[in-house]
Structures are given as structure tokens and as C-alpha cells.
Amino acid sequence: MSKPLADRIALVTGASRGIGAALALELAKAGAHVIAVARTVGGLEELDDKIMAADGSATLVPLDLKDSEGIARLALAINERFGKLDVMVGNAGVAGASSPLGHIEPKDWDNVLAVNVTANWQLIRTMDPLLQRSDAGRVVFMTSGTAHNTRAYRGVYAMSKAALEAIARTYANETTATKIRVNLFSPGPTRTKMRAYVMPGEDPMTLPTPEEVAREIVPLCLPNFTDTGKMYDFRNKALLSFRAPA
Numbered sequence: 540m541s542k543p544l545a546d547r548i549a550l551v552t553g554a555s556r557g558i559g560a561a562l563a564l565e566l567a568k569a570g571a572h573v574i575a576v577a578r579t580v581g582g583l584e585e586l587d588d589k590i591m592a593a594d595g596s597a598t599l600v601p602l603d604l605k606d607s608e609g610i611a612r613l614a615l616a617i618n619e620r621f622g623k624l625d626v627m628v629g630n631a632g633v634a635g636a637s638s639p640l641g642h643i644e645p646k647d648w649d650n651v652l653a654v655n656v657t658a659n660w661q662l663i664r665t666m667d668p669l670l671q672r673s674d675a676g677r678v679v680f681m682t683s684g685t686a687h688n689t690r691a692y693r694g695v696y697a698m699s700k701a702a703l704e705a706i707a708r709t710y711a712n713e714t715t716a717t718k719i720r721v722n723l724f725s726p727g728p729t730r731t732k733m734r735a736y737v738m739p740g741e742d743p744m745t746l747p748t749p750e751e752v753a754r755e756i757v758p759l760c761l762p763n764f765t766d767t768g769k770m771y772d773f774r775n776k777a778l779l780s781f782r783a784p785a
């Protein structure tokens with residue numbers, strides 16, 4: 540069976556569990572060598588076992604994405620070992636507190652901003668030269684409907700995803716003349732640890748699994764996916780466009 544990502548290098552952040560782990564496995568099954576980033580070594584090792592069982596290959600990178608210098612060191616290491624990056628998925632995220640804006644602790648605000656926003660900008664900053672060296676660099680960032688349909692008490696998370704969307708669309712507009720394509724993926728409620736934390740009363744069995752979601756992210760990572768600056772809405776199975784700049 541042909542593997543659409545054979546010989547391609549794919550970086551996935553937040554690959555120790557949830558959507559990121561499921562996506563890393565799917566990309567490896569599609570032939571990519573996966574660079575799996577997260578803090579939890581046990582989760583990364585579990586992923587590695589699954590990837591090896593599927594005859595795939597991965598490099599595990601235990602890293603706190605708040606460590607900007609660590610991200611820069613990772614880019615240097617990818618450059619030395621592979622000389623390019625074909626796929627980059629900025630999936631890692633934290634939910635932050637569910638509190639009125641006036642009650643959010645500054646430490647929590649800073650943490651959500653650092654992981655959900657600044658780390659993804661640092662990834663662009665350090666990985667762009669490697670993505671430029673790919674014949675079809677594909678970048679996907681994980682967003683949330685909360686960026687648009689903001690609810691009470693979820694302000695810090697909503698702020699972070701709105702900022703991430705602005706960064707992603709800016710990068711898409713900055714790379715239109717290159718071989719890089721940048722898109723957003725909005726999974727909607729998914730059966731993960733993050734969702735259980737935010738909605739503890741919800742029956743997780745009513746939600747799609749990370750595996751179901753991950754399978755629909757893969758097409759955005761393929762060389763033949765040529766759209767850029769779009770958002771794929773998993774729940775509505777729709778590729779949404781946003782107004783192009785004048």
C-alpha cells in the first residue's frame with residue numbers, strides 16, 4: 540500500500556496524549572517520521588510503542604514548550620539530522636481556568652498565553668527555514684470554536700485561540716508565494732483529558748474520539764492539500780474561508 544507521507548518529516552506538539560498522540564500515530568502510519576513533542580515521557584513512550592507496532596518511526600522530544608530556547612535547539616537538531624521539515628502541527632494546548640476575567644490568576648493567564656500562543660509563534664520563528672526547504676511544507680494549528688463563540692468564564696482560553704488564529708492567518712498570508720500552506724483545524728468537543736477537565740459533568744462517550752478527529756487532520760498535512768489560510772471545522776465537516784486582505 541502506498542504511503543502518502545513516505546520520506547516526510549512531521550513535527551507534532553502535544554503528542555503525549557489526546558488528539559496529538561492520535562495524530563502522530565496516523566501520520567506515522569501514513570509513512571512520516573514523526574517528531575513527537577510533549578513533557579510527559581511516559582505518554583511519548585506509549586506513542587512510540589504504537590508507532591513501532593505499526594512499522595512506523597518516531598523521534599521523542601520531551602520538552603516544555605514554554606522553553607523557547609528548547610524550541611530553538613530542536614530546530615537546530617532537526618536541521619542537522621534531516622535538513623528540512625515537511626509537516627508541523629501546533630497541537631499542544633492547555634485549557635486554563637474557568638473563571639470570570641477578573642478572577643483569573645496572572646500566573647494562569649501567562650501560562651495559557653505561553654503554551655497556546657507564544658510557543659506556536661516560536662515554532663514558526665524557528666521552523667520556518669526548515670519548512671521552506673520542503674517541497675510542500677504543511678502547517679496546521681489546532682483552534683477552537685471558543686475563539687469565535689466566546690462563552691462566559693472561558694476568557695483566557697478564548698483569548699489564546701483567537702490570538703493563535705490571527706498568527707496562523709498572518710503566516711498563511713506571508714507564505715502564499717512559497718510552497719508552505721498554513722491552515723487551522725477546529726476539532727470541536729473531543730473525548731480527551733482537556734475536555735474532561737473543562738466539562739467534568741459530561742459523558743465522554745457522547746464525544747468523538749481523538750482517533751476519529753486525527754484521521755481528518757491528516758489530509759491537511761499531505762502535499763496535495765493546496766489550500767491555505769482556511770479552517771477545517773470537524774463537527775460540520777466544512778473547510779471555511781476567511782476574508783482575504785484587501
Ligand code: NAP
Nearest residue numbers: 553555556557558577578579603604631632728729731733
Ligand atoms: P490534552 O489531551 O489535554 O493534550 C494536550 C497536549 O498538550 C498533551 O500532549 C500535553 O502534553 C501537551 N502540552 C500541554 N502543555 C504543554 C507544554 N507546556 N509543553 C509541551 N506540551 C504541552 O488536549 P486535547 O484535547 O488533545 O487538545 C489538543 C488541542 O486541541 C489543543 O490545542 C486544544 O486546545 C484543542 N482543542 C481540543 C478540544 C477538545 O474538546 N478536546 C476542543 C477544541 C480544541 P504534556 O502534558 O505531556 O506536556
